Structures are given as C-alpha cells and as structure tokens.
Amino acid sequence: MKGGKLTSRDSFWGYVFIAVPMLIFLAFTVYPVFSAVITSFQDYKPLGSEFAGLENYINTFKNDLFYKAFKNTIVFSVTSVPISILVSFMIAIMILPFRKKIQSMYKGIFYLPTVASGVALAFVWKWIFDSMPDGLLNSVLGVFGVEAQNWLGSKKTAMLSLVIMSVASGLGQSIIIYMAAILNVDPSYYEAADVDGARLWDKLRYILWPLVKPTTVFLAITGVINGFQAFQNAYLMTGGGPDNETTMVGLLIFNRAFKYFEYGEACAQAILLAIVIAVFTIIQFKVNSNDVEY
C-alpha cells in the first residue's frame, strides 16, 4: 500500500511530519497515563508524595459511594444508550422517503443541540424540569392529568431526568450515522422482498435492522463508553444529588480530585473505570464479531 522503497530521505520527512504530534502525545497522553498509575499507589503531598501501596484501591473498595456511583453509571448507560439508538434509528427511517434537501434539513435540526453551548442547555433543561406545578414539563404533563413531579430533586426521577435530557440532546450524531448506513444498503434486497410480498415492517425487521447491525454495535459501544464518562450534565444540573442518586463515576473522580484533593484515590478510581471500560469494550467486540463483518 505505502509508496516506494524505504529511502532515508523519505524516512527523514516522515519523522519530521510526526515530530510535533508525537511530542504532544507523549507529554499530554503517555506521560499522564504513567503518572496516573504511579499516583494511584501514592499518598499525594505537594512536597514529595509517599508510597502508599494499595491503600488508595482499598479505600475505594471500602467506600459505599464508589459502588453506588458505579451502579448509577450503569443505570444511566443501559437506559440512555438503547433508547437513544432506537429513537435515532426510527427517526432515520422516517426521514428516508424525503428529498435530499429535506433530509439534510432534518439532520441539521437534530444535530443542532450538539452545536449549541452545553452549559447553557444544562441550565435550560434545569428550568424545563422545574419542580413547581407551573414548571414547563409539569404543565405539559398536567394537561394529561400527570401529577407535578420534583424532577431533579426527587430520588425517583432525578436519574430519569438526566436520561431524558441526554437522549433529547444527543440524537443528531446517531441519526446521521444511521442515515449513512441505511443509504448504503443495496436496493436489490428490498426488491427481492417485494417479490415475496413483504410489508414495510418485514423489510425493517428482516432486512434493514440486520444489515445495519455493525452501525448499531458501533453506536452501542461508543454510547456506553461516553455514558461511562458522563460528567457535565450531572455536575451542572444536580451536582450528584439528591442523596448521591445521580453521582456517577465521572463526578465521583472529579470530587475526589478537585474538591477533596485526594489525587491518589482519584487516580485509582480512574484506573478502575478504564479497566471496566476496556473489559466491556472487548466483550462487546467478541460477542458481536461472530456475526458482524467490518
């Protein structure tokens, strides 16, 4: 694939071209990873840290909040990711029969929340979830006879509220990726199905859904990886409350490091998070690689 013989002149330019990116990569990715591993075995002190063995890990495993944060992270990911995947698949299908221009318009509309300021949107959603009976969501649901809820303030609904917000603001990317996959499907599959008298539902269920499975797997994996790292909305909207019901691992690590300044324990928690993400990703790949061609 690559051009020509291994000439020293070419090699020289190769190293020149990657020099700056490599320096930045070493300084701001490789070094911090090693530093995180080392710090996780240390009791951090501004003037010379001390070796602390497994203390940070042991403290983490003894901490009930760690398990709660992990549970919350899993609840958040396994609800928001499948909902978001199904809704974006549905919307992609609904956009399909329209002309190209109209398709792009809808893609643009659903992508727009990603473009707007996330900080501002978090505060708007906070207002949408206002607990007063005349709060926006409460008044809309009131029309259908649903009682006013203390959305972000009650243990029952706080996580649900974060899931709703994350689904509504994050559809654009999945819709665009699904559209690209759907438009790639060879029309002859549908023609064969038409001959057999298949209905729309049959074509969706037995042709399109299996054919776009690699895309679904991709969205599921990236969605869960992002879900495991979710931080911003919980931090800005609930601060992890009520009673740590929305404290997820991202927020837990942030508080450890930048509220209590326990860098060692924060690094230990971050490494455990990375291990969980890595194991999860490998399992997903193994499970799906059996019947998916990339």
Added chain:
Amino acid sequence: MGLYKKYYGKYLYKGIIRNILLTLALLLLSVVVLFPIYYMIVSAFGPAVESGGGSYSLIPRNPTLDSFKFFFQFSEYSVRWLLNSLIVAGVCTVTNVIFAGLAGYAFAKIRFRGSSFLFYLMLIGMMIPSQITQVPLYMMLVNKLHTGDTYFALIAPSAVTCYNIFLAKQFFTSIPTPIIESAKIEGCNQAQIFIKIVSPMSKSILAVMAIMTFMTNWNTFFWPFLISNREEMQTIQVGLKNFSYANTTYFAPMMAGATVASIPVIILFFSMQKYFLEGVAVGAVKG
C-alpha cells in the same frame, strides 16, 4: 423500489398521506429537540432579573436588550471570555489541521521505521478515558509547571488530537500512491509533495477537521473550568457558569451570553452544514 412502497396513478394519494403523517411526526420531534435552543434565545430578550427561571414566558412579551447589556456589564471580562474562546478554539483549529494533517499523511504514505507501532500507540491513546489523564495533567500543568491561568495550559493538551490524526490517515490512505511516486520522480521531496499536491486534493477533509475542531473547542467546558481560576483567563463556557450561584441564577443574562456565544457556531454550522454532516459520518463509517 426501496424500503418504502412507491405509489402511482390513483394510489398516489396514499404516498402523499404517508409523507404528511411522517412530516407531522418529525416536526413534533423537532419541536422537542429545538425547544431548549428556542428557549435560550427567547429568555435572552427577557428582563435582567435574578431568578430561578420559573417565571418566564414562552413568548417574549416585552422583548428588551437589558439582559445583553447586563451580560456585558456583569464582569469586566465578559468580552474577554468570548475573545479567550476565540483564541483557544482558533489556535487549536490551526494546529490540529496542520499537525494532524502532516502526521496523518506520514502514517498513510511515508515508510519509516516504527510508523505502524507509533500509529497503533496513538489509536490506543484515543481510547483512554479522559478521567485517567485529567488529574495528572492538572498536577503537571498547574502544580508543577505553574501554568494554570495561561493560554498554554488551555491550548496545549488539545493542540493535536489522536482522533484527528486517525481521521487524516484514513483519508490520505485513499489517495492513489502513483501520484506521489511520479512527483518523487520529478524531484519533489515529501514536504513539497504535501504542500503542492496532497493538501490541495484534501481540502474537504481538512475543512471537516477544522470545523469539528473549532466547534469542540469553542464549546468545551471541563478543561478550561479546571485550568482557569482567574476570571480574565476563563473561556465563555466557564464564564456563563459565573451567572449561577448557590441559591439563584441570573438566568436571562446567562442566556443572553449563551446566545451571543452560540451565534458564531450556529452560523458556522448552517453555512458549512455539508462538511459538518460529512465529518460526523466519516469518523464512524471508516472506523
């Protein structure tokens, strides 16, 4: 024939009814998705009073620019926040396009010892959760090097991302090698080839990279929030948070600031929508 049935002749109306129903459903969903942005803009024209937000209306009754004035007078650094965001996002965009472009080309088309090892190392780097690096980065840049509250700390960690290098490499691999070979025979070195031949062919991928990088860095909150203690070094996203206190929020002024901050990216988005949508799909399909 595609996924949907096509209707002809006297059944044409069935297709029309179907499209009308789909349009209604899509418009309803669009309203849900766009509402927060609509509300952000509407509230920006509301009165600049302290409030949790509940008392605002969905339609501006007496639109006023007071909240915009309040936003710009709230801090002596209000304009500076916007400027800081522009500097950070602008510099990151330029460095990413140049350096990720060069490195992507080198990994795709130049043979040198260790190239595939280094490339896979970067791929692994791409998958490392930010939580791992954030604490050590903070310790290094703020505690050790004392570069907190500097542009260096705001910019350097995102100056070239592994993701952009990956994106560029994927694209450059598809450029036919004979073009590069013949340029070499003509006596061009790799630097000349990249500047004169490869980059003109790659305008669209470089544009995609530029736009996505600018938007990401313009909207980023977490890192600037950690790094900037002094108001004068905050970016606009961090600045917006200053309008919120423990018990109350200057909601309308905050939304005025958010509207001002969103206008450049929304304009950029609509004028370059093609590249944006392409960029989102490119990363996924080729990955």
